[in-house]
Each structure stands twice: as C-alpha cells, then as structure tokens.
Amino acid sequence: MTVGAVAAGWVHRHLLDVEGLTREELERILHLAVDMREARAARAHGSLLENEIVGLAFYEASTRTRVSFELAAKALGATVVDLGIAGSSVSKGESLVDTLRTLERTGVTMVVLRHASSGAAHLAARTTGLCIINAGDGTHAHPTQALADALTLREALGSLSGRTVAIVGDVAHSRVARSNIHALGTLGAHIRVAGPRAWVAGFEAWPGVEVARTIEDALRKANAVMTLRVQLERGARPADHLAWRLDEERMQLAAPGAPILHPGPTNEGVEITADLANGARSLIGRQVENGVPVRMAVLALLAGVA
Numbered sequence: 001m002t003v004g005a006v007a008a009g010w011v012h013r014h015l016l017d018v019e020g021l022t023r024e025e026l027e028r029i030l031h032l033a034v035d036m037r038e039a040r041a042a043r044a045h046g047s048l049l050e051n052e053i054v055g056l057a058f059y060e061a062s063t064r065t066r067v068s069f070e071l072a073a074k075a076l077g078a079t080v081v082d083l084g085i086a087g088s089s090v091s092k093g094e095s096l097v098d099t100l101r102t103l104e105r106t107g108v109t110m111v112v113l114r115h116a117s118s119g120a121a122h123l124a125a126r127t128t129g130l131c132i133i134n135a136g137d138g139t140h141a142h143p144t145q146a147l148a149d150a151l152t153l154r155e156a157l158g159s160l161s162g163r164t165v166a167i168v169g170d171v172a173h174s175r176v177a178r179s180n181i182h183a184l185g186t187l188g189a190h191i192r193v194a195g196p197r198a199w200v201a202g203f204e205a206w207p208g209v210e211v212a213r214t215i216e217d218a219l220r221k222a223n224a225v226m227t228l229r230v231q232l233e234r235g236a237r238p239a240d241h242l243a244w245r246l247d248e249e250r251m252q253l254a255a256p257g258a259p260i261l262h263p264g265p266t267n268e269g270v271e272i273t274a275d276l277a278n279g280a281r282s283l284i285g286r287q288v289e290n291g292v293p294v295r296m297a298v299l300a301l302l303a304g305v306a
C-alpha cells in the first residue's frame with residue numbers, strides 16, 4: 001500500500017484490542033507499518049494527520065509507548081497534546097470520562113489512553129465521540145505492543161505460520177501476553193505459555209494455547225521466546241525468579257538461533273539475564289524501533305487517511 005493513498009475498507013473506528021481483528025486486518029497494519037518505516041526514513045510521509053489533534057492520556061507510567069505514539073503522531077503532521085496526568089485535574093478528582101469529554105471539547109479528535117483499569121478504553125469509546133487507541137488497560141490488552149512484536153517476529157522468522165512462540169513468566173497479569181496470544185495466534189503461530197502455576201492458571205482454556213509445566217518444557221524447540229516483567233503493580237507476588245529466569249543454558253533448549261523478546265522495561269537478572277537481554281539473539285531494541293511505524297500505521301488507518 002502506498003503511504004498517502006486512501007484505502008477503503010477499514011471498518012474500525014477505535015483500536016481497543018487485537019482480539020477480533022482478522023488475519024487480513026493484522027496483515028494490513030503490518031504492511032502499512034513497513035511502508036511507514038520506509039517513508040519515515042525517507043522523510044516522505046507527508047502530513048496525513050494534519051487535521052487531527054492527538055491527546056496522550058497516560059494514567060500509568062510509560063516510556064516506550066508514550067514516546068513512540070508522540071513521535072508517530074508528529075511524524076504524520078498531527079498536533080499532539082500530552083495531558084500530563086499528574087499535573088491535570090485528575091489530581092482534583094475528575095473522572096476519566098469527564099477528563100476525556102473535556103479534551104473532546106477542546107478539539108482533540110483522537111486519544112491514546114493508558115489506564116490501570118481493564119476496560120477503560122472500551123468505556124472511553126462508548127462514552128465520548130473520540131477515536132480511542134488503547135495504549136494498555138490493566139491486565140486486559142496492549143494492542144500496539146502486540147502489533148510491534150508481531151512485526152518484529154515476522155521479520156526475524158520470515159513467517160509466523162506453524163512457528164512456536166513461548167511466552168514465559170507473569171502471563172496472568174500481562175496485557176502484553178494476552179494481546180500477543182491473540183495477534184500471533186491469528187497470524188498462525190502456536191503459543192506455549194509457562195510460569196508459576198498462579199501466573200498461567202486458566203490459559204489451558206484458551207484456544208490454541210498450550211500450558212507447559214516447566215520453563216524447560218516451554219523452551220524446547222521453541223522458534224522464539226518472549227519473557228515478561230513481573231507486574232507487581234497488578235498484585236503479582238514475586239515468585240522464585242531463578243526457577244523461571246531466561247538464561248543462556250535454558251535458551252540452548254530452544255530452536256537454534258531462536259530470538260528473544262521482552263516488551264520492556266526489563267529487570268535484568270530477574271526475568272532475563274543481562275547477557276541475553278543485550279546479546280545477539282535479543283530483539284528487544286527492534287521491538288522498540290518498530291513501535292513508531294506500527295503506531296503511525298494505526299493512527300493513519302483510524303483517521304481514515306491510509
């Protein structure tokens with residue numbers, strides 16, 4: 001798809017989740033992201049979003065997601081306003097809905113929302129006229145992280161069809177894991193999850209998801225491995241990290257050259273050794289790099305200009 005060409009057929013007004021997106025829709029976002037990456041490198045993406053005012057409303061901490069949404073929106077010519085939650089009327093008790101309606105009244109057209117409550121993005125989409133992009137809601141979903149991860153993995157592996165991706169650690173509290181299970185599974189990957197029992201409980205009921213009993217079982221012949229930060233802010237109690245830490249010896253069980261992913265921020269020495277996080281197999285930096293073009297693609301599609 002040519003950047004700037006108006007492509008018909010994108011039916012979604014918001015991006016609240018990747019669950020429910022078809023394989024064709026996922027492919028379309030990933031293809032457009034590649035175009036956006038090239039256009040950004042050539043500074044040839046024009047001003048697709050010149051009519052949009054994008055509000056960043058991050059009720060939870062963020063580095064990668066917030067910065068890359070800001071850069072993505074600005075690269076496409078949008079006006080960007082960062083709500084700066086700590087210094088806003090949220091500290092005076094203003095509700096999420098009132099805050100978003102206030103942004104809408106000022107002329108903001110699209111809101112990138114991160115919130116600790118699962119379902120916050122759905123509530124925002126239902127109760128305002130804004131286009132809502134979910135930048136992470138509680139333990140529920142983090143669609144643009146999964147899209148960046150899918151692009152990164154697909155470029156590393158060639159294709160996701162029939163590939164096994166092991167997701168290891170605090171799966172239960174991870175919105176990244178949930179969104180990746182949906183996205184990678186829809187793109188044809190087989191998903192294996194592993195972690196302390198409480199962190200994988202219930203996932204055996206997910207279609208296409210295998211729950212491994214040990215980290216070794218999860219890693220055996222896996223084509224790629226994703227490890228996760230323990231979500232202490234979501235009530236995860238620290239487990240025996242050594243029993244679940246990704247290290248060089250364990251990675252020998254995976255398929256030769258299997259890449260390693262982590263959505264960040266990493267706690268080196270806890271869920272992954274520093275050597276692996278910074279080593280040749282690590283795609284952690286690439287995941288961050290791909291975050292910008294993926295978010296450019298999402299913004300342009302939702303704005304109806306790509």
Ligand code: ASP
Binds near residue numbers: 142175176263
């Ligand atoms: N940055 C990711 C998220 O917001 C992963 C993490 O914080 O552990 O969900």
